[in-house]
Amino acid sequence: MSKIIYLFHEGIRYVWRHKLSAFTAIGSVFFSLVIIGIFIIVQQNSHQLIDYIRSKYEIEVFFEGNVTNEDAQLIVNQIKELDGVQSIALVTKEDALGIYQEQFDENLIDILGYNPLPNSAVINLEKHGNTEVDIGPLIANLEKIPNVDEVVYEGTLIRRVEYFYKTTIKIISYIAIGLLVITIIVISNTVKLSVYAKQDLIQNLQSIGATKRFIKTPFIIEGILEGIIGAILAIVVLFIAVRSGNTYFTDIISFKIMFDITGIIWLLGFAILIGLIGSYRGIRVLLK
Amino acid sequence: MIGFNNVTYTYPNGMGVFNVHLRILPGEFYFLIGPSGAGKTTIIRLIYMDMFPDRGEINVNRFSSKKIRKSKIPQLRREIGMIPQNFNLLNDRNLFENVALPLHVIGCEKKEIRDRVMSLLIEVGLEDKAYEYPRELSGGEQQRACIARGLVKDPDIILADEPTGNLDPSTAMQIMGLLERINRKGTAVLMTSHNYRLIKELGHRFIEIKNGIIQTG
Numbered sequence: 001m002s003k004i005i006y007l008f009h010e011g012i013r014y015v016w017r018h019k020l021s022a023f024t025a026i027g028s029v030f031f032s033l034v035i036i037g038i039f040i041i042v043q044q045n046s047h048q049l050i051d052y053i054r055s056k057y058e059i060e061v062f063f064e065g066n067v068t069n070e071d072a073q074l075i076v077n078q079i080k081e082l083d084g085v086q087s088i089a090l091v092t093k094e095d096a097l098g099i100y101q102e103q104f105d106e107n108l109i110d111i112l113g114y115n116p117l118p119n120s121a122v123i124n125l126e127k128h129g130n131t132e133v134d135i136g137p138l139i140a141n142l143e144k145i146p147n148v149d150e151v152v153y154e155g156t157l158i159r160r161v162e163y164f165y166k167t168t169i170k171i172i173s174y175i176a177i178g179l180l181v182i183t184i185i186v187i188s189n190t191v192k193l194s195v196y197a198k199q200d201l202i203q204n205l206q207s208i209g210a211t212k213r214f215i216k217t218p219f220i221i222e223g224i225l226e227g228i229i230g231a232i233l234a235i236v237v238l239f240i241a242v243r244s245g246n247t248y249f250t251d252i253i254s255f256k257i258m259f260d261i262t263g264i265i266w267l268l269g270f271a272i273l274i275g276l277i278g279s280y281r282g283i284r285v286l287l288k
Numbered sequence: 289m290i291g292f293n294n295v296t297y298t299y300p301n302g303m304g305v306f307n308v309h310l311r312i313l314p315g316e317f318y319f320l321i322g323p324s325g326a327g328k329t330t331i332i333r334l335i336y337m338d339m340f341p342d343r344g345e346i347n348v349n350r351f352s353s354k355k356i357r358k359s360k361i362p363q364l365r366r367e368i369g370m371i372p373q374n375f376n377l378l379n380d381r382n383l384f385e386n387v388a389l390p391l392h393v394i395g396c397e398k399k400e401i402r403d404r405v406m407s408l409l410i411e412v413g414l415e416d417k418a419y420e421y422p423r424e425l426s427g428g429e430q431q432r433a434c435i436a437r438g439l440v441k442d443p444d445i446i447l448a449d450e451p452t453g454n455l456d457p458s459t460a461m462q463i464m465g466l467l468e469r470i471n472r473k474g475t476a477v478l479m480t481s482h483n484y485r486l487i488k489e490l491g492h493r494f495i496e497i498k499n500g501i502i503q504t505g
Binding site for chain 1: 363365366368372392394397401437
């Protein structure tokens with residue numbers, strides 16, 4: 001136990017003794033994690049936006065002209081069972097006539113002498129969280145149903161929205177990975193500098209019988225500490241930014257920006273990982 | 289305790305030690321003498337297995353240079369107290385921390401560390417300098433601190449590589465007195481030196497080495 005306390009104390013001492021390089025490493029972790037944190041917040045909150053857009057996706061299914069209201073209800077029940085359908089509303093011939101009259105201020109029966117509008121149904125799609133909505137299979141299934149005359153949907157718009165969302169998430173992920181790699185290199189170089197500055201200590205330790213693990217551990221603790229300090233600073237800044245956003249921009253943003261514990265855990269996890277990989281890279285040259 | 293059996297180690301430039309036979313038993317005090325470059329430090333480094341012989345075998349306590357695994361070298365070194373010529377104290381730590389370092393390596397408790405370090409600092413006459421830094425000490429004081437650090441883990445063997453080399457004659461005699469006192473308590477001491485006069489005055493057994501070859505012993 002006393003050995004663990006000593007090694008932890010040494011790790012803190014290493015950070016303290018090399019304030020300038022530690023400051024660089026902490027600064028670089030801070031910068032990277034703020035950017036990554038913004039991405040996490042965007043990703044967490046884009047759900048709200050994409051869910052809103054997806055709730056507006058509608059598919060209209062028009063039935064053959066000879067389909068009665070009763071038959072239409074049977075088809076609606078059949079469609080309800082299909083994959084990807086969240087809800088479905090039947091629009092009877094009479095409903096359609098009412099809607100037409102409301103929109104165009106004309107009564108079709110007065111003009112034509114009969115109601116030419118068919119029975120139809122409006123489908124709302126299931127929400128998919130992060131995954132892209134692919135309406136292709138549902139459309140194909142709908143078109144196979146007997147007495148379905150036409151399926152109308154805004155295919156291009158849905159595809160564009162989904163493609164844009166997918167691409168944005170992909171780009172964010174690549175940038176985040178790039179930043180993580182850069183930060184790992186910075187930490188590894190900081191630890192390397194610290195290792196070179198402690199050549200005499202390392203030689204001393206080797207000559208008095210210290211194991212490689214004993215020599216390496218404080219350097220690893222140094223890297224992890226720099227990562228955690230950088231992460232805490234980044235979390236504080238992001239937290240303040242989100243709070244300010246929610247307080248001062250309520251007129252612009254219609255929903256409350258979330259930055260929950262999951263985001264914080266992710267950032268701390270990234271920080272520990274960055275510190276660990278960075279310091280391992282830093283010391284491996286010396287202690288082969 | 290320390291045994292060299294026909295050991296040869298050659299550096300790339302052709303120098304080294306050749307066909308060395310050596311045997312030092314528990315509690316013995318030996319000088320290893322010879323001019324600079326004769327191979328004294330090479331023998332010391334071979335003993336704590338900082339390098340391995342090209343030929344022959346070295347035995348230190350239960351460890352053999354032929355069989356020892358790399359991971360066991362730290363264990364061997366914990367049984368040896370090293371006293372280098374150039375003091376080798378860490379300038380960013382005070383005397384207490386420098387002397388305590390080997391005890392942290394073996395995982396001693398805080399109280400034990402405090403007791404052992406302080407009693408050794410008293411023994412080497414540095415108790416009032418415990419919290420001073422190496423740069424604040426004289427050469428003799430630094431060397432005494434090195435001896436305290438070498439002794440703190442209670443080793444079976446002390447390897448002293450020219451510990452008086454950088455000291456004035458009176459301080460050198462003080463250091464020798466200290467090493468002799470340690471030896472009387474049962475610790476084997478192997479000390480390298482090129483100061484023939486000092487060795488003559490003390491009258492200990494010695495091994496003479498020239499150009500890597502043992503001359504007398």
